[in-house]
Amino acid sequence: xxxxxxxxxxxxxxxxxxxxxxxxxxxxxxxxxxxxxxxxxxxxxxxxxxxxxxxxxxxxxxxxxxxxxxxxxxxxxxxxxxxxxxxxxxxxxxxxxxxxxxxxxxxxxxxxxxxxxxxxxxxxxxxxxxxxxxxxxxxxxxxxxxxxxxxxxxxxxxxxxxxxxxxxxxxxxxxxxxxxxxxxxxxxxxxxxxxxxxxxxxxxxxxxxxxxxxxxxxxxxxxxxxxxxxxxxxxxxxxxxxxxxxxxxxxxxxxxxxxxxxxxxxxxxxxxxxxxxxxxxxxxxxxxxxxxxxxxxxxxxxxxxxxxxxxxxxxxxxxxxxxxxxxxx
Amino acid sequence: xxxxxxxxxxxxxxxxxxxxxxxxxxxxxxxxxxxxxxxxxxxxxxxxxxxxxxxxxxxxxxxxxxxxxxxxxxxxxxxxxxxxxxxxxxxxxxxxxxxxxxxxxxxxxxxxxxxxxxxxxxx
Numbered sequence: 001x002x003x004x005x006x007x008x009x010x011x012x013x014x015x016x017x018x019x020x021x022x023x024x025x026x027x028x029x030x031x032x033x034x035x036x037x038x039x040x041x042x043x044x045x046x047x048x049x050x051x052x053x054x055x056x057x058x059x060x061x062x063x064x065x066x067x068x069x070x071x072x073x074x075x076x077x078x079x080x081x082x083x084x085x086x087x088x089x090x091x092x093x094x095x096x097x098x099x100x101x102x103x104x105x106x107x108x109x110x111x112x113x114x115x116x117x118x119x120x121x122x123x124x125x126x127x128x129x130x131x132x133x134x135x136x137x138x139x140x141x142x143x144x145x146x147x148x149x150x151x152x153x154x155x156x157x158x159x160x161x162x163x164x165x166x167x168x169x170x171x172x173x174x175x176x177x178x179x180x181x182x183x184x185x186x187x188x189x190x191x192x193x194x195x196x197x198x199x200x201x202x203x204x205x206x207x208x209x210x211x212x213x214x215x216x217x218x219x220x221x222x223x224x225x226x227x228x229x230x231x232x233x234x235x236x237x238x239x240x241x242x243x244x245x246x247x248x249x250x251x252x253x254x255x256x257x258x259x260x261x262x263x264x265x266x267x268x269x270x271x272x273x274x275x276x277x278x279x280x281x282x283x284x285x286x287x288x289x290x291x292x293x294x295x296x297x298x299x300x301x302x303x304x305x306x307x308x309x310x311x312x313x314x315x316x317x318x319x320x321x322x323x324x325x326x327x328x329x
Numbered sequence: 330x331x332x333x334x335x336x337x338x339x340x341x342x343x344x345x346x347x348x349x350x351x352x353x354x355x356x357x358x359x360x361x362x363x364x365x366x367x368x369x370x371x372x373x374x375x376x377x378x379x380x381x382x383x384x385x386x387x388x389x390x391x392x393x394x395x396x397x398x399x400x401x402x403x404x405x406x407x408x409x410x411x412x413x414x415x416x417x418x419x420x421x422x423x424x425x426x427x428x429x430x431x432x433x434x435x436x437x438x439x440x441x442x443x444x445x446x447x448x449x450x451x452x
Contacts, residue, residue, distance in 0.1 A: 039417055041416065041417060041418075042417055068335075071335070071337070072333075072334060072335040072337070072338075075336060075337060076336075091393075091397075092397075095393070095394055095397070098379075098380075098394060099377060099394075102360075102377060102378050105360075110354070110357075111357045111380065112351075112352040112353065112354060112355075112356050112357055115352055115357075116351045116352055119349065120351075132334050133334070134334065167377070168377070171376075171377075174398075175398070297345055298331050298333055298338070298345070301331055301343050301344065301345050301346075301347050302331070302338055302341075302343060304347050304348070304349050305341065305343045305347060307349060307352065308347070308349045311352075311356070314356055314357070314358070314382075315356075317358070317382035317383070317386065318355060318356075318358060318382055319382060319383070322355060322358060322359045322382065323359060323410060324354070324355060324358075324359045324360070325359070325360075325409055325410045326409075327360045327362070327378045327409050328362060328378075328409060328412060328414060329375070329377075
Protein backbone atom coordinates (compact mmCIF):
# COMPACT_ATOMS: atom_id res chain seq x y z
CA UNK A 1 0.00 0.00 0.00
CA UNK A 2 1.32 3.35 -0.89
CA UNK A 3 0.47 6.90 -1.87
CA UNK A 4 2.49 9.01 -4.20
CA UNK A 5 6.22 9.61 -4.11
CA UNK A 6 6.89 12.82 -2.25
CA UNK A 7 8.96 15.36 -4.14
CA UNK A 8 9.84 18.58 -2.39
CA UNK A 9 7.91 21.15 -4.44
CA UNK A 10 10.67 23.71 -3.91
CA UNK A 11 13.27 21.60 -5.63
CA UNK A 12 14.33 23.26 -8.87
CA UNK A 13 13.06 21.69 -12.08
CA UNK A 14 15.26 23.86 -14.29
CA UNK A 15 18.35 22.13 -15.61
CA UNK A 16 16.77 18.68 -15.41
CA UNK A 17 17.96 17.88 -18.91
CA UNK A 18 21.31 19.69 -18.76
CA UNK A 19 24.12 17.67 -20.33
CA UNK A 20 21.90 15.00 -21.89
CA UNK A 21 22.71 13.81 -25.43
CA UNK A 22 19.85 15.32 -27.51
CA UNK A 23 19.70 12.42 -29.97
CA UNK A 24 19.58 9.74 -27.27
CA UNK A 25 17.01 11.78 -25.39
CA UNK A 26 14.82 12.02 -28.50
CA UNK A 27 15.05 8.25 -29.09
CA UNK A 28 14.22 7.61 -25.43
CA UNK A 29 11.19 9.89 -25.50
CA UNK A 30 10.01 8.42 -28.82
CA UNK A 31 10.18 4.91 -27.34
CA UNK A 32 8.01 5.97 -24.41
CA UNK A 33 5.59 7.81 -26.69
CA UNK A 34 5.18 4.57 -28.71
CA UNK A 35 4.14 2.83 -25.50
CA UNK A 36 7.29 0.69 -25.27
CA UNK A 37 8.82 -0.07 -21.89
CA UNK A 38 12.27 0.99 -20.75
CA UNK A 39 14.44 -1.90 -19.48
CA UNK A 40 17.30 -1.66 -16.95
CA UNK A 41 20.28 -1.44 -19.28
CA UNK A 42 18.69 1.01 -21.75
CA UNK A 43 20.03 4.53 -21.99
CA UNK A 44 17.95 6.87 -19.82
CA UNK A 45 18.24 10.51 -18.71
CA UNK A 46 19.86 10.99 -15.30
CA UNK A 47 16.72 12.63 -13.99
CA UNK A 48 14.54 9.67 -15.08
CA UNK A 49 16.78 7.26 -13.18
CA UNK A 50 16.92 9.52 -10.14
CA UNK A 51 13.16 10.06 -9.91
CA UNK A 52 12.41 6.37 -10.46
CA UNK A 53 14.88 5.27 -7.79
CA UNK A 54 13.34 7.77 -5.39
CA UNK A 55 9.80 6.73 -6.22
CA UNK A 56 10.27 2.93 -6.19
CA UNK A 57 12.45 3.10 -3.09
CA UNK A 58 9.86 5.21 -1.21
CA UNK A 59 7.21 2.75 -2.32
CA UNK A 60 9.28 -0.20 -0.99
CA UNK A 61 9.92 1.54 2.34
CA UNK A 62 6.19 2.25 2.63
CA UNK A 63 5.38 -1.43 2.32
CA UNK A 64 7.91 -2.36 5.01
CA UNK A 65 6.95 0.43 7.43
CA UNK A 66 3.25 0.01 6.59
CA UNK A 67 3.41 -3.50 8.02
CA UNK A 68 4.12 -2.01 11.48
CA UNK A 69 0.84 -0.22 12.37
CA UNK A 70 -1.13 -3.23 11.10
CA UNK A 71 1.19 -5.76 12.70
CA UNK A 72 0.28 -4.07 15.98
CA UNK A 73 -3.10 -5.72 15.77
CA UNK A 74 -2.11 -9.31 14.92
CA UNK A 75 -1.97 -10.42 18.55
CA UNK A 76 -5.21 -8.63 19.37
CA UNK A 77 -7.31 -9.25 16.25
CA UNK A 78 -10.79 -10.43 17.27
CA UNK A 79 -10.99 -14.12 16.46
CA UNK A 80 -8.71 -16.71 14.96
CA UNK A 81 -9.80 -16.20 11.34
CA UNK A 82 -9.09 -12.46 11.44
CA UNK A 83 -5.70 -13.12 13.02
CA UNK A 84 -4.80 -15.45 10.16
CA UNK A 85 -6.10 -13.01 7.55
CA UNK A 86 -4.18 -10.10 9.07
CA UNK A 87 -0.98 -12.15 9.20
CA UNK A 88 -1.44 -13.00 5.52
CA UNK A 89 -1.94 -9.33 4.69
CA UNK A 90 1.12 -8.22 6.64
CA UNK A 91 3.18 -10.92 4.95
CA UNK A 92 1.96 -9.62 1.58
CA UNK A 93 3.05 -6.08 2.43
CA UNK A 94 6.56 -7.25 3.31
CA UNK A 95 6.64 -9.33 0.12
CA UNK A 96 5.67 -6.20 -1.84
CA UNK A 97 8.59 -4.40 -0.24
CA UNK A 98 10.92 -7.14 -1.49
CA UNK A 99 9.53 -6.95 -5.05
CA UNK A 100 9.92 -3.19 -5.10
CA UNK A 101 13.46 -3.14 -3.67
CA UNK A 102 14.34 -5.58 -6.46
CA UNK A 103 12.88 -3.25 -9.11
CA UNK A 104 14.77 -0.26 -7.67
CA UNK A 105 18.01 -2.27 -7.57
CA UNK A 106 17.92 -2.71 -11.35
CA UNK A 107 18.55 1.06 -11.53
CA UNK A 108 21.83 0.68 -9.67
CA UNK A 109 21.11 1.41 -6.00
CA UNK A 110 21.88 -1.55 -3.75
CA UNK A 111 19.36 -2.89 -1.27
CA UNK A 112 21.84 -2.23 1.55
CA UNK A 113 22.04 1.45 0.52
CA UNK A 114 18.25 1.73 0.44
CA UNK A 115 17.83 0.15 3.88
CA UNK A 116 20.57 2.40 5.27
CA UNK A 117 18.77 5.46 3.90
CA UNK A 118 15.51 4.27 5.47
CA UNK A 119 16.83 3.61 8.96
CA UNK A 120 18.80 6.86 9.16
CA UNK A 121 15.68 8.81 8.15
CA UNK A 122 17.19 10.02 4.87
CA UNK A 123 14.54 8.39 2.66
CA UNK A 124 10.84 9.07 2.97
CA UNK A 125 7.96 6.62 3.13
CA UNK A 126 4.22 7.12 2.97
CA UNK A 127 3.19 9.64 5.58
CA UNK A 128 0.11 7.75 6.76
CA UNK A 129 2.27 5.23 8.60
CA UNK A 130 3.50 7.88 10.99
CA UNK A 131 0.09 7.77 12.70
CA UNK A 132 -0.93 5.16 15.29
CA UNK A 133 -3.68 2.54 14.99
CA UNK A 134 -5.49 3.11 18.30
CA UNK A 135 -8.21 0.48 18.01
CA UNK A 136 -9.09 -2.58 15.95
CA UNK A 137 -11.33 -0.30 13.90
CA UNK A 138 -8.28 1.76 12.91
CA UNK A 139 -6.68 -1.38 11.48
CA UNK A 140 -9.91 -2.05 9.56
CA UNK A 141 -10.09 1.48 8.14
CA UNK A 142 -6.43 1.25 7.08
CA UNK A 143 -6.99 -2.10 5.37
CA UNK A 144 -9.99 -0.78 3.48
CA UNK A 145 -9.35 2.85 2.63
CA UNK A 146 -5.55 3.17 2.66
CA UNK A 147 -5.29 0.05 0.53
CA UNK A 148 -8.03 1.44 -1.74
CA UNK A 149 -5.95 4.57 -2.23
CA UNK A 150 -2.87 2.46 -2.85
CA UNK A 151 -4.65 0.45 -5.53
CA UNK A 152 -5.66 3.62 -7.39
CA UNK A 153 -2.04 4.77 -7.36
CA UNK A 154 -0.57 1.38 -8.21
CA UNK A 155 -2.96 0.54 -11.03
CA UNK A 156 -2.06 3.88 -12.61
CA UNK A 157 1.69 3.38 -12.15
CA UNK A 158 1.54 -0.18 -13.50
CA UNK A 159 0.97 1.43 -16.92
CA UNK A 160 4.15 3.48 -16.56
CA UNK A 161 7.28 3.27 -18.68
CA UNK A 162 9.80 1.35 -16.53
CA UNK A 163 9.50 -2.40 -17.16
CA UNK A 164 10.69 -3.79 -13.79
CA UNK A 165 8.42 -1.43 -11.81
CA UNK A 166 5.39 -2.31 -13.96
CA UNK A 167 6.01 -6.03 -13.53
CA UNK A 168 6.32 -5.66 -9.74
CA UNK A 169 3.12 -3.60 -9.62
CA UNK A 170 1.15 -6.15 -11.64
CA UNK A 171 1.94 -8.80 -9.04
CA UNK A 172 1.23 -6.38 -6.19
CA UNK A 173 -2.15 -5.24 -7.53
CA UNK A 174 -3.41 -8.83 -7.68
CA UNK A 175 -2.71 -9.27 -3.98
CA UNK A 176 -4.07 -5.85 -3.03
CA UNK A 177 -7.52 -6.89 -4.20
CA UNK A 178 -7.61 -9.39 -1.30
CA UNK A 179 -6.58 -6.59 1.11
CA UNK A 180 -9.36 -4.34 -0.10
CA UNK A 181 -12.04 -7.05 0.24
CA UNK A 182 -10.71 -8.06 3.65
CA UNK A 183 -10.71 -4.43 4.85
CA UNK A 184 -14.19 -3.74 3.49
CA UNK A 185 -15.54 -6.89 5.16
CA UNK A 186 -14.11 -5.77 8.50
CA UNK A 187 -15.51 -2.24 8.23
CA UNK A 188 -18.93 -3.53 7.15
CA UNK A 189 -18.97 -5.92 10.12
CA UNK A 190 -18.38 -3.05 12.53
CA UNK A 191 -20.68 -0.58 10.77
CA UNK A 192 -23.60 -3.04 10.70
CA UNK A 193 -22.93 -4.21 14.27
CA UNK A 194 -23.77 -2.92 17.74
CA UNK A 195 -23.89 0.81 18.60
CA UNK A 196 -20.50 0.41 20.30
CA UNK A 197 -18.99 -1.09 17.15
CA UNK A 198 -20.51 1.66 14.96
CA UNK A 199 -19.11 4.31 17.26
CA UNK A 200 -15.70 2.66 17.16
CA UNK A 201 -15.52 2.59 13.36
CA UNK A 202 -16.83 6.15 13.02
CA UNK A 203 -14.16 7.41 15.41
CA UNK A 204 -11.47 5.54 13.49
CA UNK A 205 -12.71 7.05 10.23
CA UNK A 206 -12.61 10.51 11.81
CA UNK A 207 -8.98 9.94 12.86
CA UNK A 208 -7.91 8.58 9.47
CA UNK A 209 -9.68 11.02 7.18
CA UNK A 210 -6.99 13.75 7.26
CA UNK A 211 -4.13 11.26 6.57
CA UNK A 212 -6.24 9.71 3.79
CA UNK A 213 -6.68 13.12 2.16
CA UNK A 214 -2.91 13.65 2.49
CA UNK A 215 -2.27 10.22 1.02
CA UNK A 216 -2.03 11.22 -2.65
CA UNK A 217 0.36 14.06 -1.90
CA UNK A 218 0.13 17.84 -2.27
CA UNK A 219 -1.69 19.44 -5.16
CA UNK A 220 0.37 19.24 -8.35
CA UNK A 221 -0.25 22.91 -8.98
CA UNK A 222 2.74 23.64 -6.76
CA UNK A 223 5.12 21.00 -8.20
CA UNK A 224 7.71 21.85 -10.82
CA UNK A 225 8.20 18.26 -11.89
CA UNK A 226 4.77 17.08 -12.91
CA UNK A 227 4.94 17.86 -16.62
CA UNK A 228 8.18 16.10 -17.48
CA UNK A 229 7.46 13.14 -15.17
CA UNK A 230 4.13 12.61 -16.89
CA UNK A 231 5.71 12.86 -20.34
CA UNK A 232 8.20 10.17 -19.29
CA UNK A 233 5.37 8.08 -17.81
CA UNK A 234 7.04 8.05 -14.42
CA UNK A 235 3.92 9.63 -13.03
CA UNK A 236 0.69 8.44 -14.64
CA UNK A 237 -1.88 10.70 -13.00
CA UNK A 238 -1.70 13.93 -11.04
CA UNK A 239 -2.08 13.79 -7.26
CA UNK A 240 -5.33 15.76 -7.51
CA UNK A 241 -6.78 13.44 -10.15
CA UNK A 242 -6.08 10.38 -8.03
CA UNK A 243 -7.61 12.06 -4.98
CA UNK A 244 -10.75 12.80 -7.04
CA UNK A 245 -10.89 9.21 -8.26
CA UNK A 246 -10.65 7.96 -4.68
CA UNK A 247 -13.44 10.25 -3.46
CA UNK A 248 -15.62 9.26 -6.38
CA UNK A 249 -15.24 5.55 -5.69
CA UNK A 250 -15.27 5.46 -1.90
CA UNK A 251 -17.27 8.34 -0.42
CA UNK A 252 -20.56 6.78 -1.68
CA UNK A 253 -19.51 3.42 -0.17
CA UNK A 254 -18.79 5.13 3.17
CA UNK A 255 -22.16 6.91 3.09
CA UNK A 256 -23.91 3.62 2.21
CA UNK A 257 -22.91 2.35 5.63
CA UNK A 258 -24.46 5.39 7.32
CA UNK A 259 -21.03 6.64 8.35
CA UNK A 260 -20.13 10.31 8.05
CA UNK A 261 -17.00 11.86 6.61
CA UNK A 262 -15.56 14.50 8.93
CA UNK A 263 -15.50 17.29 6.34
CA UNK A 264 -18.54 19.59 6.19
CA UNK A 265 -17.45 20.90 2.80
CA UNK A 266 -17.29 17.49 1.13
CA UNK A 267 -19.83 17.41 -1.70
CA UNK A 268 -19.88 16.41 -5.33
CA UNK A 269 -20.07 19.56 -7.40
CA UNK A 270 -22.75 18.85 -10.02
CA UNK A 271 -21.40 21.48 -12.40
CA UNK A 272 -17.77 20.36 -12.51
CA UNK A 273 -18.45 16.69 -11.74
CA UNK A 274 -15.64 16.92 -9.18
CA UNK A 275 -15.61 16.74 -5.42
CA UNK A 276 -15.28 19.89 -3.36
CA UNK A 277 -13.53 19.42 -0.05
CA UNK A 278 -11.73 21.35 2.63
CA UNK A 279 -8.12 21.79 1.52
CA UNK A 280 -6.02 19.36 3.59
CA UNK A 281 -3.59 20.89 6.08
CA UNK A 282 -0.36 20.73 4.06
CA UNK A 283 1.68 22.31 6.85
CA UNK A 284 0.75 19.36 9.06
CA UNK A 285 1.70 17.02 6.20
CA UNK A 286 5.13 18.63 5.85
CA UNK A 287 5.69 18.62 9.59
CA UNK A 288 4.93 14.89 9.82
CA UNK A 289 6.81 13.78 6.70
CA UNK A 290 9.87 15.61 7.97
CA UNK A 291 9.89 13.65 11.21
CA UNK A 292 7.38 15.45 13.45
CA UNK A 293 4.55 12.89 13.45
CA UNK A 294 3.40 10.85 16.44
CA UNK A 295 5.09 7.61 15.31
CA UNK A 296 8.06 8.55 13.08
CA UNK A 297 10.69 7.88 15.74
CA UNK A 298 9.09 4.63 16.87
CA UNK A 299 8.79 3.24 13.34
CA UNK A 300 12.46 3.81 12.55
CA UNK A 301 13.65 2.57 15.95
CA UNK A 302 11.68 -0.67 15.47
CA UNK A 303 13.13 -1.07 11.98
CA UNK A 304 16.72 -0.44 13.21
CA UNK A 305 16.18 -2.93 16.01
CA UNK A 306 15.05 -5.58 13.53
CA UNK A 307 18.05 -4.97 11.25
CA UNK A 308 20.46 -5.11 14.18
CA UNK A 309 19.05 -8.26 15.79
CA UNK A 310 19.03 -10.10 12.46
CA UNK A 311 22.52 -9.05 11.49
CA UNK A 312 24.40 -11.99 13.02
CA UNK A 313 22.17 -14.44 11.16
CA UNK A 314 22.75 -12.74 7.83
CA UNK A 315 26.50 -12.61 8.47
CA UNK A 316 26.66 -16.25 9.56
CA UNK A 317 24.95 -17.35 6.32
CA UNK A 318 27.17 -15.29 4.05
CA UNK A 319 29.96 -17.03 2.17
CA UNK A 320 33.18 -15.57 0.82
CA UNK A 321 32.45 -16.73 -2.70
CA UNK A 322 29.16 -14.76 -2.95
CA UNK A 323 29.33 -11.95 -5.43
CA UNK A 324 26.65 -9.35 -6.13
CA UNK A 325 25.69 -8.24 -9.58
CA UNK A 326 22.70 -6.05 -10.45
CA UNK A 327 19.57 -8.17 -11.09
CA UNK A 328 18.62 -8.55 -14.74
CA UNK A 329 15.01 -7.44 -14.85
CA UNK B 330 12.50 2.92 25.90
CA UNK B 331 9.63 3.12 23.40
CA UNK B 332 6.17 3.42 24.95
CA UNK B 333 4.17 1.93 22.10
CA UNK B 334 0.54 1.03 21.47
CA UNK B 335 1.98 -2.21 20.17
CA UNK B 336 2.42 -4.73 23.02
CA UNK B 337 5.01 -6.61 20.95
CA UNK B 338 7.16 -3.48 20.69
CA UNK B 339 6.94 -2.91 24.45
CA UNK B 340 7.92 -6.51 25.16
CA UNK B 341 10.97 -6.12 22.90
CA UNK B 342 12.29 -3.22 25.09
CA UNK B 343 13.53 -1.10 22.18
CA UNK B 344 15.40 2.15 22.83
CA UNK B 345 14.00 5.10 20.88
CA UNK B 346 17.54 6.33 20.22
CA UNK B 347 19.27 3.23 18.89
CA UNK B 348 21.71 4.22 16.16
CA UNK B 349 23.25 1.19 14.43
CA UNK B 350 26.21 0.58 12.16
CA UNK B 351 25.13 0.90 8.53
CA UNK B 352 24.56 -2.36 6.65
CA UNK B 353 27.75 -3.41 4.89
CA UNK B 354 28.07 -4.47 1.26
CA UNK B 355 26.76 -8.04 0.75
CA UNK B 356 24.72 -7.83 3.98
CA UNK B 357 21.70 -8.72 1.83
CA UNK B 358 23.63 -11.40 -0.10
CA UNK B 359 23.58 -11.91 -3.85
CA UNK B 360 20.53 -12.45 -6.04
CA UNK B 361 18.97 -15.48 -7.71
CA UNK B 362 16.61 -15.34 -10.70
CA UNK B 363 13.42 -17.31 -10.05
CA UNK B 364 11.54 -19.47 -12.57
CA UNK B 365 8.07 -20.64 -11.63
CA UNK B 366 5.89 -23.40 -13.12
CA UNK B 367 2.17 -23.06 -12.46
CA UNK B 368 1.12 -26.56 -13.43
CA UNK B 369 2.60 -29.66 -15.01
CA UNK B 370 2.93 -29.19 -18.73
CA UNK B 371 3.44 -25.39 -18.54
CA UNK B 372 6.74 -23.69 -19.28
CA UNK B 373 8.66 -22.37 -16.29
CA UNK B 374 8.34 -18.57 -16.36
CA UNK B 375 10.79 -15.98 -15.05
CA UNK B 376 8.98 -14.17 -12.24
CA UNK B 377 11.65 -12.09 -10.49
CA UNK B 378 14.50 -12.40 -8.04
CA UNK B 379 15.25 -13.22 -4.43
CA UNK B 380 18.25 -12.28 -2.32
CA UNK B 381 19.77 -15.35 -0.69
CA UNK B 382 23.08 -16.68 0.67
CA UNK B 383 22.78 -20.06 -1.12
CA UNK B 384 20.52 -22.07 -3.42
CA UNK B 385 18.61 -23.82 -0.61
CA UNK B 386 17.65 -20.50 0.99
CA UNK B 387 16.87 -19.07 -2.45
CA UNK B 388 14.34 -21.87 -3.04
CA UNK B 389 12.80 -21.27 0.37
CA UNK B 390 12.46 -17.52 -0.22
CA UNK B 391 11.23 -18.07 -3.78
CA UNK B 392 8.50 -20.38 -2.51
CA UNK B 393 7.35 -17.71 -0.02
CA UNK B 394 7.61 -14.83 -2.48
CA UNK B 395 6.28 -16.33 -5.70
CA UNK B 396 4.41 -19.48 -4.66
CA UNK B 397 2.26 -18.05 -1.89
CA UNK B 398 -0.95 -17.90 -3.92
CA UNK B 399 -2.56 -19.56 -6.90
CA UNK B 400 -1.11 -22.55 -8.64
CA UNK B 401 2.48 -23.75 -8.26
CA UNK B 402 4.10 -27.12 -8.81
CA UNK B 403 7.77 -26.33 -9.31
CA UNK B 404 10.39 -23.60 -8.89
CA UNK B 405 13.92 -23.18 -10.25
CA UNK B 406 16.50 -20.67 -9.04
CA UNK B 407 19.74 -19.70 -10.74
CA UNK B 408 22.38 -17.21 -9.62
CA UNK B 409 21.95 -13.93 -11.46
CA UNK B 410 25.67 -13.93 -12.25
CA UNK B 411 25.32 -17.27 -14.05
CA UNK B 412 22.82 -15.96 -16.59
CA UNK B 413 24.15 -14.92 -19.99
CA UNK B 414 22.11 -12.38 -21.93
CA UNK B 415 21.99 -10.49 -25.21
CA UNK B 416 21.97 -6.69 -25.17
CA UNK B 417 18.86 -4.68 -26.00
CA UNK B 418 21.20 -2.49 -28.06
CA UNK B 419 21.75 -5.51 -30.30
CA UNK B 420 18.08 -6.36 -30.71
CA UNK B 421 18.47 -5.79 -34.47
CA UNK B 422 19.94 -9.32 -34.59
CA UNK B 423 16.35 -10.53 -34.34
CA UNK B 424 15.13 -8.48 -37.29
CA UNK B 425 13.89 -10.38 -40.30
CA UNK B 426 13.12 -9.50 -43.94
CA UNK B 427 10.11 -10.14 -46.20
CA UNK B 428 12.21 -12.55 -48.31
CA UNK B 429 12.25 -14.93 -45.37
CA UNK B 430 8.59 -15.78 -45.94
CA UNK B 431 9.80 -19.25 -46.96
CA UNK B 432 10.19 -20.11 -43.28
CA UNK B 433 6.63 -19.09 -42.38
CA UNK B 434 3.43 -21.11 -42.81
CA UNK B 435 1.91 -17.99 -44.39
CA UNK B 436 4.54 -18.10 -47.10
CA UNK B 437 2.82 -21.05 -48.76
CA UNK B 438 -0.43 -20.32 -50.63
CA UNK B 439 -1.71 -23.13 -52.86
CA UNK B 440 -5.46 -22.57 -53.17
CA UNK B 441 -5.08 -20.44 -56.34
CA UNK B 442 -3.21 -23.23 -58.07
CA UNK B 443 -5.66 -25.90 -56.88
CA UNK B 444 -8.69 -23.91 -58.03
CA UNK B 445 -7.07 -23.19 -61.38
CA UNK B 446 -6.24 -26.89 -61.79
CA UNK B 447 -9.80 -27.97 -60.90
CA UNK B 448 -11.22 -25.53 -63.47
CA UNK B 449 -8.90 -26.81 -66.18
CA UNK B 450 -9.80 -30.44 -65.48
CA UNK B 451 -13.56 -29.67 -65.67
CA UNK B 452 -13.16 -27.81 -68.95
